[in-house]
Amino acid sequence: MNERKKKVMEAAHSLFIEKGYAATSIQDILEKSAISKGTFYNYFPSKNELLISIFEKIHSETDQLRQEVIAGRPVQDKEVFIEQVKVKMEVNKRNNLFALFQGVFASEDEELKKFVKQHHLNELRWMQRRLIEVYGMRIRAFSLDLAVVMFGIIQNMLHFVIAIEENVKVEDVISYAMRRVDAAVDEITVSKDVLLDTRLLEKWQPNELQEQERKKSKLLQEIGAMQTKADKRTDQLLVFLQDEVREEAPRRLIMETVAKEIPQNKELVRLMNDFFDTDA
Template identity: 40%
Template structure:
């Protein structure tokens, strides 16, 4: 995502939050961003697509931060707590809940189908993480556990919407995760489940994997945009990652350890969102069977 497109998204998001999605026209966005209609349609086919891009930017950022948390050290329930907290904080800080509500109340089939795919993708992610945290033997029961955990957490947060501190949110997440673990172990002990493993993944509208060569090129290009004092380090990181991506047997674990510091070189820079987008594509490749 280039800086100009990011500027348009920021302008549209301000208007959607201030005036509501339904009350914001494309002309309003053009005026707020100071762009022509042609420029808008160069980036988006419709107002719906603009809104979807805003949400995708957030989910992509959350995905990168979650992967970085898991790459920092030993996995376990506490990592899962922090990963869930990342998404909750982002939803609240960026006021995304209001955008989600606008979609649910819009009645627009395209937007509602998109939000359904986002919800299913989140459940698929949680199902996989429960299996990774507690062990492969729990995979047959992880889909049910993910659905129950998602529901429990949602109800606890809805019951106390004024709670915003990370400490209080973490407390509730830990409580729900402990209850989920107990349910997961009970289902395994009784060999009882309703949902089939991987059911959410099959129903979620997941985009196709990016081309490794394209991601490698984007990382090398991004490294050249870094300030002089960090450009050498960025070139070194990007060079290593791109070489591994193009090799016959990429070393995924080593790439994970380099991906985190490389992405952080862009913190606070104008093209930080673009860097997160590229690194989100890299993490998707790292998580795929193609690079394992």
């Protein structure tokens, strides 16, 4: 990614942490990163999209860390699980993500809200899966309940600790929650107490598809924008791309070949690569 763009994101990020999302004006970001307004809107279509970019970066970095934590260690190891949770929570704390998420919900921006919500559900799904790995299939029927319980305890505990400005270690909180879940597992396997259907989350698009949808819509948006100022020939090419990207299995080679013939195609090509690369 563009060095300059990265710099803007970092400046914005630190401002968001420092002053909060809503309280940070675009003017502030411009001044801190020493760019002009025009440049800013070249990089990001809106303040919200900038925030999403920052979120995405944090998440992917966090997931990376989580991977590293578990690498070469047994999935049922409770310590590994705790460490993985800790990674996330500490990132959240360090980046004031709690506050930022809340800011999002007030923004009334549907896309942004959806993004945060989806992230929350992903996180829950992750925890549900990991809990099954840790405690075994016997807790499968209660896995979603347990995930929500564990999440709730940790989140509320941290929230409380932050509110009263007391110093309690994140790992102590997580361990505490883990011990409560330990006990709950024993108890629930006896009482067979179930609240939520384990498959509730399955109905919700998993992350990758959601991501892919985002990318597709971005690409289509760009094509649409280009059409407004395209000549006849270019327009035909663009229409083809539009149709192709909407196909079940868009053919990358063809699309790239066609795109080559379109003038001012840089952003288009960038978004197309983004669309076809399953990994970010």
